[in-house]
Amino acid sequence: IFQFILHSEASSIIMNALRILNNINKASKARFQCGSRFLSSQTSLEQHNNFHYDEQSHNGAFESSPPEPNMTSLQLQSKSSMNLVASIKNTLSHILEHDPSAIVFGQDVAFGGVFRCTTDLQSLYGKDRVFNTPLNETGIVGMAIGYAAPSSGSDGGLAIAEIQFADYIFPAFDQIKNEASMFRYRSGNQWNCGNMIIRMPYGAVGHGGHYHSQSPEAFLTHIPGIVVLIPRGPVMAKGMILSAAKSKDPVIILEPKALYRAKVEDVPDEEYYIPIGKAEVMKKGHDVTVVGWGRQLTILEKACDMAQSEHGISCELIDLRSLSPWDADTVENSVRKTGKLIVSHEAPITCGFGAEVVASIQERCFLSLEAPIKRVCGYDTPFPLVFEKEYLPSEWKNLEAIKHVMDYSK
């Protein structure tokens, strides 16, 4: 139950959306065929990948999670260089092309979005499927839930909502917590709204100040029933958005806005899926385990490089990728090897997601630890403007923490 201030534009959008769903149900056979075409290339990849499991633990959070794609496999060798924005846009376009029930909506998405993640989508797929919403986050998420959930009238469809900045998620929080996350549970699995994705740019960007810099992942990971993913670049983004589209649970994707244009990678042209609930060891090492996600990994890479070159310290760098559910096994395996752990994130330290990692790891492998676990995070203040540089968990603060745990363990 939510209040949605309707004006004529919004109600006609909703009527259009309902009309699409009705048309889809009439042609549901065709839809199934489209849907399976979307999946068919993944199946052949799966067969190929079955023989290429990497050595990380592969009990991902969900048994049905697709396996880690082997990026050097033949099918994934055709690649295109692009930045994070282009990767997101291409992936959304791919989904819209292959799933006729998919719609993309949010503030300003029609003209391409304030970060250009949805350019040309409206001209390619039409105003019925790619459209603007009023300035109303509660309504945006509420509509995603309603569109995604099957009912007696329709099978529901894939709703991809954009929240313009993660800082603005809070009016929609009730929709996420008391509606989306509990939809399946409260109906005894009779209904669900898993066919939805909420995308939002998060994190510091140099000049964002209080309301264009926040990292709200800790609020979201505290909610049972939703999936929270954070890509570190274009390659991860494509695989995660594709996984999110297939996921039977509502997925929230936090995109590091500071990397939208800056991070350029070779993205495979084929479909591939990044498994939900599995971390990735970016860099192997044996002295210290360093854990982060999203934008912070670019900072941690610098800190690890400095630790190696200036102090000969070998760091094992882990990208959690998925915060809810999260891959404690991979982190534990690493800490059993190194005996030391650093967790770093931009969000304020108290009750940040780092606290969860620390609590779980000390419980799992306390006797492996040679030093207390260190968190390098933002301070417990609102995100500042003038002092962004001093506020953020910089590479030097992380270097200091790495040296500290090394010294402690001696």
Added chain:
Amino acid sequence: YGMASIRVDGNDVLAVHLATKAARDYAIQNMEPVLIEAMTYRQGDHSTSDDSSQYRAKDEVSKVECDYDPWKRLNSFLIHQDWMTEQDVESMVKEERAAVLQALSKAEQRPLTKLDTMFQDVYHEMPSHLKQQEHELHEHLKKFSDKY
């Protein structure tokens, strides 16, 4: 919503003044709220991060700049009434521009805000954990002062 309302040309200074006056009188007399809907047009970009030529025609904006700009209209009116001359306008513009530039340079010369203010005003009284974090930051900056 059953609220008394008045719609006015928001780019006409005198009309807005009169509409506001009427609304105020109505509000006081009837002890009711009044909605003033002032019609206008956003000439500039939404923000420094926005390039509005991506979603609207340049002609549309320049037409407003020529025909609909509130400042230009007020000037025309005052000059037409012989209450002001073109030269008056020019010298006012020069004066104000100089004042703004002076204020800008004065602001730029002000010393940077002290780092302590980052931890202040989160609460009425700074709790101990923030004092601790402030201390940690200062210790860190002592060792890495050249990096910041």
